[in-house]
Amino acid sequence: MSHAGDGAEVVLRLDRISKSFGALKANDAVSLTLRRGEVVALLGENGAGKTTLMNILFGHYLADDGGVEVFGQPLPPGNPRAALAAGVGMVHQHFTLAGNLTVLENIRLGTEGLWSRGAADARAKVERLSRDFGLAVHPDAKVGRLTVGERQRVEILKALYRDARILILDEPTAVLTPQESEALFATLRKATALGLSMIFISHKLHEVMAIADRCVVLRHGRVVGEVDTHATDKGALAALMVGGELSLPRAEVRVPGAVLMRLDGVSTPNRGAGPGLKAVTLELKAGQITGLAGVSGNGQAALAEIVGGLALPVSGSIMLKGEVVTGWSPGAALAKGVARIPEDRHHQGSIADFDLTENAVLEGYRSRFSRRGWMNWRAARAFAEGIIKDYDVRCPGPETRIRLLSGGNMQKLILGRVLSAGPEVILANQPVRGLDVGAIAYVQSQLIAARDRGAAVLLISEDLDEIMGLSDVIHVMSQGRLSPAFARGTMTAAELGLWMAGQKFEAPDAA
Incomplete structure (x- = not known):
């Protein structure tokens, strides 16, 4: 100082x-x-x-x-x-x-x-x-x-x-x-x-x-x-x-369940200056938060797209509950219980000029709110009102345009949309980026609650404090490569930082 x-x-x-x-x-x-x-x-x-x-x-x-x-x-x-x-x-x-x-x-x-x-x-x-x-x-x-x-x-x-x-x-x-x-x-x-x-x-x-x-x-x-x-x-x-006492949630140690999703030797092409995935093998287990740390632009986006059904690997396989997945797409991912909190809530997670009801049913309107092509708007509005109440979304009402909400309230609506379907696998990509301490505590407590219900959570974040506080196991990505899994509490921030910088991947003892 x-x-x-x-x-x-x-x-x-x-x-x-x-x-x-x-x-x-x-x-x-x-x-x-x-x-x-x-x-x-x-x-x-x-x-x-x-x-x-x-x-x-x-x-x-x-x-x-x-x-x-x-x-x-x-x-x-x-x-x-x-x-x-x-x-x-x-x-x-x-x-x-x-x-x-x-x-x-x-x-x-x-x-x-x-x-x-x-x-x-x-x-x-x-x-x-x-x-x-x-x-x-x-x-x-x-x-x-x-x-x-x-x-x-x-x-x-x-x-x-x-x-x-x-x-x-x-x-x-x-x-x-x-x-x-x-x-x-x-x-x-x-x-x-x-x-x-x-x-x-x-x-x-x-x-x-x-x-x-x-x-x-x-x-x-x-x-x-x-x-x-x-x-x-x-x-x-x-x-x-x-304006009051606040403590960030910490996940208690729990024994995980079965492997719900497995990526086996998955590779994707490089994108411009950004690396693709290099033969990545990753297991997501029931009742476990898997943290993925790394500096932005090291392949996390490619991994998120594979998990969420937005991209297909050029080699390797995706397995859900022990079965190899074919015909992988965002719709297939949702149908099989894989939900995503996208990295960019403004451009990937919501449509700015749609109201909260329309945004709440964006991903599930075909399966849950329409019959023979007709939308049941009464049910959609009731669903949005339920999210607003259950997830403490501060807004004038469900007809509010989502772009008028603060980042934290927008994220709460997306969180409610994702979690209300009771997904088995949750991709949480930068879920608290740009949020204040109150909204961070809320979002993190919801992810822990989903884990405790038995969901497998993949938490992608550039904030090491968040990764170390919430994750049961931690991987690090650098240049499209995935580190071994580290159990919570076995690595310091400085040690993880060396993996983030890519230094440990070259080391002969990092096999």
Whole structure:
């Protein structure tokens, strides 16, 4: 931690910022200060107002009331260029880099013509920044060939190249291995020692405790707490965020049942830069959560498509309850009791302009809600109302368009749709990504309950805390290869991180 003292210069001041969207008050008189060399964590559930506040700071939104000062000067509202010129940089969760350009070209892009003033000067500046901040990346490397951690370094270098003195980091470790996260934190500590100031947005409270000097917590658009990190703990921060005590569920150890689904030597073709599956053998057992860890883009999507019936292997076989599956498709998967919580709830799990009733019956309308081509809308609506009640979906009613729901409530509806059919095999692909601590606890408790009823759950997640907390057995994917199964509690996060980075697959003793 940087331990910027109270006497340090205030570099950023948000003063009583308010912003409404119709009846929704996204920010309600929010004030926040940031000092030189300080890291302030901005915490809050989904919909608490963090993103709106940062969009106002960056000029993407106009505040209804209040103002922003950077280094003592008022920032012109609604002007993103003014924020950049004042020394404010942002590193987004989803990187905005051109894969076909080099590191140096990406860094210069948007600030100066690629063939303008001496590229030699630009290269020298990038190399100096790399050295000063410990951001090791080759200026001539093609960005498309870099690891996720290296791409993030390029994003940070891009902000520093534009002379950012205040850095906003939005969920910066969401796609990093534990080792890459440690390297990032080492960089951030160097940066604050050199006088850089940061706002750190994260759902991972143990990281907040490790890197932030101070935490500002938003709930329903208002600041509900501001605490020095050394004077608090994860439990207290979570309680501030949700307005009460909260503990994440942990699955108790249980003896699993029979193998319900088995992939035997399954391979799929590579997709562009993404690897296919390389002779993957995987068993999913009744009453067991099988965790699949790995950095994004290492074959997890291909595996999810095979399990969910969206793709067929080029070699190997799929077995359900000991029988080889033929004619595999999404419909066949559903008919045989295989259900899926898709990775992207917005584009794969729901249709934005359909209401909750229509979304609730998306997958089962033929088998459960229609006869001879006629939909029984009364039964469909009753089904949706049951999900809304049983899964605590906060909404005006079943006729609400799903795009108007928060991420957590959208996920609860999808969860209800999936679990209400009593599936035997459940594919849960990133089921809590982007959700707040309250929604995470709810979704995870439902997956544990499904396991306890005897379902086989395949949990795919990039969050090692989630994998280690919920899984009975853990596999790691790297470059389309599957690690052996590790029983819960036998591997540390660091050991799993080495498998995630692919290092253990090459080791002769990793047979």
